[in-house]
Amino acid sequence: MDKAANLLMRERPSTLTNSFGKDHEYCPDCKDRGIIIIDNNTARICHCQEQKRLERLFKSSQITPAFRAKTFENFVTDNRPPIIKAMFECARDYAQRFTEIQKQENNWLVFLGEPGAGKTHLSMAVANWLLARGIPTLYFQHVEGLGELKDLLRKQGEEGIAAKLEQMKKVELLIWDDLFWGKEQPREFELEITFEVLNYRYLNLKPTIISSNRTPQQLLKIDNGTIGSRIVERGKGHMVVVQDHEANYRLMGE
Template sequence: MNCRDEEGFIIRNAEGIEVWKDCECLVERQAERLIKSSKITPEFARKSFDNFKLENRPQIVRDAHYAAKHYFNNFAEIRNDRKNSMALLGVPGVGKTHLLMAISNALIKKGTSCSYFPWVETFNDLKDDFDLLEQKVNYMQKVDVLYIDDLFKGRKTPTEFQLEQLFAIINYRYLNNKPILISSEKDIEEICEIDMGLGSRIYEMCKDYTVLLTGDLSLNYRLAE
């Protein structure tokens, strides 16, 4: 039966009582809404585990792919634990963003809200729209999963404003066992050198799912194409 875009319809159950039945399209419509609110671009929305290229890739990249799929498959069991997050760290061009975006897209399809937080662009947006700062930070604190891409990219040293807002976000999620996904060219030690409070919280949250990708230019798929 077609719900005619109302996401459900009334039927009679075995006892003859009218009850509401969700349409099969409900999950799909919810996923569409979650994608729109996630700030994930159409290009990134197409990232998946299946279209991640593994052919002729180094073993460390294959390990990262395996760890990302393992994290997604176990998400329902660990999402309310302290160690419920994932970090892919290391050299650029190895597919860190693709894999974490694949996790985000797969979670959204299952009805989990995710927000994409590209480090440089998001803080430019926060500064440009300062009146909505509290509202935006509050959303990033409370969304089901927060994906921070390219953490600490750009400036050699983050500004006090960036560290203050980031700590407010990470600390809230740390205290409330809300998952984060993080990609960064810096490892945990380097993140701790920038801010020990942030680094130690990220380490504890991502401890079971942290992959450090190190190596030479052969790891960079962009240079290999």
């Protein structure tokens, strides 16, 4: 047996933390060695290593524990308008066929329009579904995320945000939540960051989930349509626009 295997054979106390932050005992099958010895010449990787990998994916996704609880199973469609059911089906189809869709040009999932319709919930449901299947994912909330980038820029200069932008550009699946939130015209910093990241993903056919309270027409009026046109184009086939106030469950008192 080689030196690496011998090192892994040494027992060491350990506690694993699952994706929801709950501690549990180390793996009883391999006693947290990471491998299971079959005989003197062979060994195999223990199943717990895959679990650890998934836990790291959930942690790096920057999806909060509350959002990790958002699933297709707990999304309510009963007594909701048909457009909400259509949005649900669109999200589920995207998740289930992701390995096929990600190879296509129009591989973005886009939910636009009325707030309170469940756009974020379904975006998280897709993300959690794919994370559980080993797809690297990153969540970016527009207002909070840009605020963090501004702080980094102020404290560390452009080098401070370079690593974050690189991660956003190249992660296998990026979720950009509440894009251009608010009624006012996006400021220059917003536009520069948004275009830099989304244009890279547009050019390199990187799967992306966009949710926004803006409609397609409103997005196309921003920055001469340089960002909106890319979103609309890549979202063909998996884009739902909610424009009915009745779709807003917050206004319904639910």
